[in-house]
Amino acid sequence: MSVTRAQGFRAAGVAAGLKSTGAPDVALVVNDGPSTAAAAVFTSNRCRANPVIWSAEAIRTGSARAVVLNSGGANCYTGAEGFQLTHATAELVAELLSDGGSGPRAENGAVGAIDVQVCSTGLIGLLNDRDDLLAGVRAAHAELSDDGGAAAATAIMTTDSVSKQAAAEGSDAEGRTFTVGGMAKGAGMLAPALATMLVVVTTDADVDAATLDTALRGATRVTFDRLDSDGCQSTNDTVLLLASGASGATPSVEALTEQVTAVCHDLALQLLADAEGADHEIAIEVLNAATEDDAVEVARSVARSNLFKTAIFGKDPNWGRILASVGTTGAAFDPADLDVALNGVWVCRDSGPGESPDAVSLEDRAVTVTIDLKSGESTATVWTNDLTHAYVHENSAYSS
Amino acid sequence: MSVTRAQGFRAAGVAAGLKSTGAPDVALVVNDGPSTAAAAVFTSNRCRANPVIWSAEAIRTGSARAVVLNSGGANCYTGAEGFQLTHATAELVAELLSDGGSGPRAENGAVGAIDVQVCSTGLIGLLNDRDDLLAGVRAAHAELSDDGGAAAATAIMTTDSVSKQAAAEGSDAEGRTFTVGGMAKGAGMLAPALATMLVVVTTDADVDAATLDTALRGATRVTFDRLDSDGCQSTNDTVLLLASGASGATPSVEALTEQVTAVCHDLALQLLADAEGADHEIAIEVLNAATEDDAVEVARSVARSNLFKTAIFGKDPNWGRILASVGTTGAAFDPADLDVALNGVWVCRDSGPGESPDAVSLEDRAVTVTIDLKSGESTATVWTNDLTHAYVHENSAYSS
Numbered sequence: 032m033s034v035t036r037a038q039g040f041r042a043a044g045v046a047a048g049l050k051s052t053g054a055p056d057v058a059l060v061v062n063d064g065p066s067t068a069a070a071a072v073f074t075s076n077r078c079r080a081n082p083v084i085w086s087a088e089a090i091r092t093g094s095a096r097a098v099v100l101n102s103g104g105a106n107c108y109t110g111a112e113g114f115q116l117t118h119a120t121a122e123l124v125a126e127l128l129s130d131g132g133s134g135p136r137a138e139n140g141a142v143g144a145i146d147v148q149v150c151s152t153g154l155i156g157l158l159n160d161r162d163d164l165l166a167g168v169r170a171a172h173a174e175l176s177d178d179g180g181a182a183a184a185t186a187i188m189t190t191d192s193v194s195k196q197a198a199a200e201g202s203d204a205e206g207r208t209f210t211v212g213g214m215a216k217g218a219g220m221l222a223p224a225l226a227t228m229l230v231v232v233t234t235d236a237d238v239d240a241a242t243l244d245t246a247l248r249g250a251t252r253v254t255f256d257r258l259d260s261d262g263c264q265s266t267n268d269t270v271l272l273l274a275s276g277a278s279g280a281t282p283s284v285e286a287l288t289e290q291v292t293a294v295c296h297d298l299a300l301q302l303l304a305d306a307e308g309a310d311h312e313i314a315i316e317v318l319n320a321a322t323e324d325d326a327v328e329v330a331r332s333v334a335r336s337n338l339f340k341t342a343i344f345g346k347d348p349n350w351g352r353i354l355a356s357v358g359t360t361g362a363a364f365d366p367a368d369l370d371v372a373l374n375g376v377w378v379c380r381d382s383g384p385g386e387s388p389d390a391v392s393l394e395d396r397a398v399t400v401t402i403d404l405k406s407g408e409s410t411a412t413v414w415t416n417d418l419t420h421a422y423v424h425e426n427s428a429y430s431s
Numbered sequence: 432m433s434v435t436r437a438q439g440f441r442a443a444g445v446a447a448g449l450k451s452t453g454a455p456d457v458a459l460v461v462n463d464g465p466s467t468a469a470a471a472v473f474t475s476n477r478c479r480a481n482p483v484i485w486s487a488e489a490i491r492t493g494s495a496r497a498v499v500l501n502s503g504g505a506n507c508y509t510g511a512e513g514f515q516l517t518h519a520t521a522e523l524v525a526e527l528l529s530d531g532g533s534g535p536r537a538e539n540g541a542v543g544a545i546d547v548q549v550c551s552t553g554l555i556g557l558l559n560d561r562d563d564l565l566a567g568v569r570a571a572h573a574e575l576s577d578d579g580g581a582a583a584a585t586a587i588m589t590t591d592s593v594s595k596q597a598a599a600e601g602s603d604a605e606g607r608t609f610t611v612g613g614m615a616k617g618a619g620m621l622a623p624a625l626a627t628m629l630v631v632v633t634t635d636a637d638v639d640a641a642t643l644d645t646a647l648r649g650a651t652r653v654t655f656d657r658l659d660s661d662g663c664q665s666t667n668d669t670v671l672l673l674a675s676g677a678s679g680a681t682p683s684v685e686a687l688t689e690q691v692t693a694v695c696h697d698l699a700l701q702l703l704a705d706a707e708g709a710d711h712e713i714a715i716e717v718l719n720a721a722t723e724d725d726a727v728e729v730a731r732s733v734a735r736s737n738l739f740k741t742a743i744f745g746k747d748p749n750w751g752r753i754l755a756s757v758g759t760t761g762a763a764f765d766p767a768d769l770d771v772a773l774n775g776v777w778v779c780r781d782s783g784p785g786e787s788p789d790a791v792s793l794e795d796r797a798v799t800v801t802i803d804l805k806s807g808e809s810t811a812t813v814w815t816n817d818l819t820h821a822y823v824h825e826n827s828a829y830s831s
Binding site for chain 2: 154345382383420
């Protein structure tokens with residue numbers, strides 16, 4: 032159920048004192064091979080944190096031997112000193128793996144800092160204590176184990192109320208089984224093109240970096256990219272996919288994409304369910320759009336309407352606010368011919384009142400909004416949360 | 432201080448029973464000429480309310496004899512019956528002015544429905560009671576007076592806590608004075624390209640419809656269009672400018688634009704101050720942008736960040752959330768070289784920590800955020816509010 036579910040991976044999570052609570056805050060995931068192929072997607076925010084600047088360069092090798100993650104400080108907008116700390120963290124991991132590690136790189140010589148991906152999460156503008164962080168990395172390395180996935184998933188939590196893990200299995204054309212496992216952190220602040228979200232997915236499939244890249248981009252496009260809790264884009268978002276090749280299975284890119292998507296979908300819905308202060312998980316389905324882009328644009332416009340989101344919090348089946356959001360988009364549709372359903376009740380037909388809103392119950396956490404554009408055959412779903420008193424409380428009281 | 436401040440206008444506001452509270456809910460503004468030149472801007476939302484569909488067609492004549500406005504129901508997404516009610520309202524006003532009215536059209540024959548602008552505000556999807564509404568129009572006509580502006584301003588309120596009026600004076604090249612007066616309703620839901628906002632501005636200048644149109648678009652572009660309370664666009668927004676010519680003054684388009692802008696600016700800040708449930712009025716100034724569009728894009732991205740808006744509510748000088756919003760834009764800037772001030776304290780220098788955030792006080796309602804892009808010479812300001820518990824409460828409990 033985690034990053035150590037697939038063969039060839041070890042992980043650990045320890046408390047290094049970066050969090051004032053004393054909770055675990057440094058995680059390490061190591062790929063012992065035989066392969067170290069890797070791919071990544073990062074936030075599209077132009078103001079990126081130091082670990083993202085580092086990791087985006089390092090991943091260009093198509094290879095990663097390890098990922099070191101810390102919570103307790105995002106190392107974002109911390110200037111040159113912050114970048115140096117990211118680099119020092121990667122160097123230390125490389126050094127530790129070169130000295131006492133196993134796997135292909137250690138056997139063939141030293142592991143370099145460039146083989147180490149770095150992720151940070153927490154308060155922006157805060158530089159972590161260098162000694163605490165590096166001591167935490169040493170401690171995590173000492174605790175690496177085949178079943179350390181759960182500890183790692185716990186160590187990357189910030190305001191998450193639970194840790195998030197998922198796994199799936201597939202097989203290649205010869206019937207050889209491969210496993211995909213993953214962990215994620217993130218609660219609130221989810222947005223298109225990723226947001227304060229760290230995800231590490233591992234697999235024991237034996238595939239090259241290009242195949243991993245295709246599978247990862249295919250998976251994130253329809254999962255994390257369609258999660259839009261509050262429309263805000265983080266500076267630190269990272270989704271990594273590492274392959275050890277330890278299973279010997281050589282799945283097609285389609286077979287791999289299917290299982291990576293399954294794991295990402297599972298993790299995305301766990302993130303949605305744990306969004307800061309939300310009372311409802313809302314799926315916004317757009318039907319019969321002219322293009323998939325139109326469907327996504329319409330769904331996202333509704334997902335970003337504070338008026339819609341407060342209405343759902345108030346259990347008010349307010350379809351007028353939904354139409355008002357649809358009307359702000361450039362998608363193809365006839366403004367006089369839209370249908371809208373809330374939890375299956377078509378409260379709006381032909382852009383006018385339909386079935387009685389009294390038939391809609393919004394008591395359950397799960398809410399489905401369906402918008403029929405009657406303009407084509409494409410469809411898409413975007414997930415969001417309602418806007419609640421608790422959201423305002425958590426985000427006004429907690430500096431991040 | 433209102434729509435009856437300029438010569439040549441009468442107005443009234445009455446209670447027609449559309450609001451369950453019994454508060455005034457029908458307003459009428461009549462232009463007695465000698466001119467009836469008029470211009471308007473409407474919501475850019477593609478899902479428009481029936482009164483907007485009607486008025487946008489009718490204003491193409493460049494003339495308006497009267498404006499009839501109701502609160503208590505937006506007449507939006509109410510289908511063919513709703514459009515018929517809008518038309519019937521305009522027809523009744525025309526009939527009343529033809530029978531007993533004064534002014535150019537009455538003297539020269541009948542006033543037509545096409546000479547009447549219609550505005551509605553209130554719950555979407557609700558059709559107002561036809562008999563109540565038309566009786567209200569008759570009552571308003573009977574009460575028209577030279578000092579009815581304040582009553583009209585009160586009758587268009589919905590969740591507004593106070594009525595909004597403003598006035599300004601200018602003079603033409605020959606030194607003849609002209610007056611501009613206006614009223615507005617709107618509380619929350621303000622967004623670019625207008626939002627649940629009705630504004631009627633009158634002037635006794637003697638200018639043609641094309642001049643009015645230029646002046647009105649020039650004024651709204653830098654006032655109402657830069658007010659972004661919650662990013663949501665309404666279906667009913669309308670800003671009207673009517674000219675009676677009664678002063679005999681013939682100002683240049685620049686002189687007229689200046690005074691119309693002054694009135695719109697005053698009304699916009701009154702709307703901002705009365706936004707639903709806000710604790711702070713926030714001005715987001717962007718300096719040294721490559722273009723004005725860049726400046727507006729950057730300011731608006733910050734104005735729409737729920738994380739930034741909750742931080743201000745929590746009196747947290749969280750400049751990281753500001754940079755994270757700036758990073759989502761396509762504006763020209765160097766992500767490593769941004770400065771940010773909160774109430775004049777430069778808490779962020781060169782995209783890193785600057786002066787101590789402890790020096791920032793966010794106790795006052797007025798907050799100024801300054802963002803220096805260091806990329807050019809353009810500037811722009813967008814106004815917004817914080818995101819509070821009261822916003823969530825009002826918009827979850829009140830169906831609109």
